[in-house]
Amino acid sequence: MRCGIIGAGLGGLLAGIGLFKGGNDVKIFEKLPYPGGRFTNMEYRGYQLSTGALHMIPHADNGPLAMLLNTLGIDAKIVPSKPHGLFRVNGRDYLSHELLSLFSIKEKVRLTRLMADLKFGSGDDTPYRDWLKKRIDNRLAYKITDSFCGWSLSIDSSRISSNEFIAITKNINRLAGPGIPIGGCKGITDRLVKMFERSGGTIYLKSPVKSINIDDGRATGISTDEGEFDFDIIISNIGHVATVELCGKKNFKKDYIDSLRNVQESAGIKISVGCSKPMLGHSGVLFTPQTERINGLNEVTNTDPSLAPKGKHLLMSHQMLDTRDTGRNVKKEIDLGIEDLYNLFPDFDRYCEILMVQTYRNGWPVNRSASGHYIDPQSPVEGLYYVGDSIKPCGWMETEGVATGVEIALDKILGRGWRLGGG
Numbered sequence: 502m503r504c505g506i507i508g509a510g511l512g513g514l515l516a517g518i519g520l521f522k523g524g525n526d527v528k529i530f531e532k533l534p535y536p537g538g539r540f541t542n543m544e545y546r547g548y549q550l551s552t553g554a555l556h557m558i559p560h561a562d563n564g565p566l567a568m569l570l571n572t573l574g575i576d577a578k579i580v581p582s583k584p585h586g587l588f589r590v591n592g593r594d595y596l597s598h599e600l601l602s603l604f605s606i607k608e609k610v611r612l613t614r615l616m617a618d619l620k621f622g623s624g625d626d627t628p629y630r631d632w633l634k635k636r637i638d639n640r641l642a643y644k645i646t647d648s649f650c651g652w653s654l655s656i657d658s659s660r661i662s663s664n665e666f667i668a669i670t671k672n673i674n675r676l677a678g679p680g681i682p683i684g685g686c687k688g689i690t691d692r693l694v695k696m697f698e699r700s701g702g703t704i705y706l707k708s709p710v711k712s713i714n715i716d717d718g719r720a721t722g723i724s725t726d727e728g729e730f731d732f733d734i735i736i737s738n739i740g741h742v743a744t745v746e747l748c749g750k751k752n753f754k755k756d757y758i759d760s761l762r763n764v765q766e767s768a769g770i771k772i773s774v775g776c777s778k779p780m781l782g783h784s785g786v787l788f789t790p791q792t793e794r795i796n797g798l799n800e801v802t803n804t805d806p807s808l809a810p811k812g813k814h815l816l817m818s819h820q821m822l823d824t825r826d827t828g829r830n831v832k833k834e835i836d837l838g839i840e841d842l843y844n845l846f847p848d849f850d851r852y853c854e855i856l857m858v859q860t861y862r863n864g865w866p867v868n869r870s871a872s873g874h875y876i877d878p879q880s881p882v883e884g885l886y887y888v889g890d891s892i893k894p895c896g897w898m899e900t901e902g903v904a905t906g907v908e909i910a911l912d913k914i915l916g917r918g919w920r921l922g923g924g
Contacts, residue, residue: 505530505723505730507710507747508738510538512888512903514693516736518573519911521700523919525734529702530725532709536694538738539865539890540900542687547810549685550773550857553867555817556801556808557582557786559653559898560672561680566904572920575692578683580804582785585678586797588645589789589845603641611637619670624663632663644790651796651821652788653898655767655867665873668896681784681804713737713747713885720748720885734914738889740869741876748882757881764891767871768822768862770794770831772838776814776853779803780846792841794820794834816853818842822862831860872898878910886910 502525506513509531517527535541539553549556558566561581570577587594590603601609615636624632633646647657653669654661682688694704705727713735714722722731737744741761750758772795774780781787781800788797795818802814809815820838823829835858843849861867870876870891878887888910893902911919 502526502733503731504528504734504736505732506736506738507713507723507744508538508889509533509536509694509704509706510738510889511540511690511693511900512890512892512907513538513736513738514690514697515569515573515904515907516738516888516910517697517702518575518693518700519907519919520734520736520915521697521702522573523911523915527697527702528730528732529697529704530708530710530723531704531706534707536704536706537687537690539861540686541690542685542808545856546775548773548775548813548815548856549687549808550815551686551771551817553861554686554900555771555799555819556681556685556805557679557799558682559679559901560676561678563676564672564901564904565897565908566900569904569908570689570692573696575689575696577689577692579680580683580784581680582678582783582799582804584783584785586786586788587783588648589787590641590645590791594787600645604639608637608639608642612642619667620674622667624665624667627663628659629661629663629666630658632666633658641790645788648788648790648796651769652786652819654872655769655819655821655861656871657821657823660765660871661873665895669872669898672896672898672901679786681801683805683807685801685805685808710747712749713744715748715752715882718752719883723747732884734884734886736886736888736910738887740889740891741880741887742869743864744880744885744887748885753881761876764870764874764876766824766862766866767868768824768860769867770820770822770835770838771859771861772818772835772842773856773859774816774818774842774853775809775856776800776816777812778852779814780816780853789841789845792845794837795841795845796820798845822860824862831862835860868893868899872902878906879913886914 506529542549562579720735784804868890892906
């Protein structure tokens with residue numbers, strides 16, 4: 502089959518190689534001058550800053566992304582973080598199992614029951630914050646939960662269902678915590694691009710797609726400045742809304758268009774900091790439930806020193822940005838995040854400098870679809886499929902969700918035989 506992919510981000514590259522593995526001819530069209538989208542690096546003063554993801558994979562070398570890379574023959578090294586995560590409460594850092602010591606005996610009993618529910622329950626559509634409040638009345642417990650959600654999903658616990666949160670928790674218990682890809686996000690992206698091009702695929706950079714051609718309810722090709730291209734299959738990695746615009750809304754039923762309006766993005770702010778000494782001293786996540794805005798930080802150079810100049814470290818903070826509050830002042834949110842850094846690290850001025858502040862929202866969000874809003878990778882238009890950060894099945898965070906969504910899309914297009922090299 503002739504296959505066209507719109508967008509050379511992580512989802513598009515994974516799908517492209519999978520289609521080649523199934524014996525197809527593949528072309529990728531990318532509007533940016535580089536591949537990788539929000540999953541690659543940009544060099545800045547000797548630091549390898551990420552364009553989006555925080556140089557971390559949610560389940561390290563145990564999760565769907567690592568498994569899919571292995572299936573596709575991509576040799577990428579992902580080093581598990583040690584520890585997976587710590588929580589800073591009242592100036593002290595706690596492992597997750599140590600947090601119980603912060604609660605009263607009565608609250609410990611409630612939390613023990615709650616953890617059993619997380620391990621064996623299934624939840625429902627109730628917002629997780631409401632689900633949590635029925636089980637324990639403790640402000641610190643809510644803050645700890647929101648710091649995890651804010652860092653991992655760029656939403657708070659009021660925007661995720663108990664079903665989704667419990668599924669995520671089960672995957673963490675089963676597959677463990679995050680890891681750092683050697684070379685950062687670009688370490689994986691570069692290997693994907695190399696494999697794709699070595700297989701005979703073509704990536705057209707600085708080549709935005711102007712329209713998707715629909716004929717009798719079927720996607721038949723795309724239009725670009727380079728000309729017209731005919732395809733049997735088209736995969737979009739640019740999100741549902743942008744894809745529908747390229748097709749023309751007239752090619753979709755009204756109820757489908759209306760359903761997409763209910764899908765909300767997740768947004769956030771990342772602050773990259775250069776440090777002359779380790780500020781965390783470990784390769785895990787530091788969750789910060791008592792800060793004003795920052796949800797967590799990592800210091801990936803404790804695992805991969807090549808991400809910073811010799812003798813330096815790269816510290817990154819992340820904070821969710823609530824898109825429901827349309828009047829929120831983004832500059833003020835950034836200022837509050839910077840203030841958090843100074844409060845977390847009293848010696849910040851002496852050892853640290855802010856390198857870059859990046860805001861992710863609107864057309865360049867953290868996720869085009871917040872966790873828990875799963876949309877089928879097969880569109881209503883025949884021959885048109887979706888991959889990317891708006892295709893995240895239940896329980897899978899960020900890049901793990903992208904990888905799982907790609908696998909589902911490829912199964913629908915090629916059947917499960919592609920995993921073995923046959924269509």
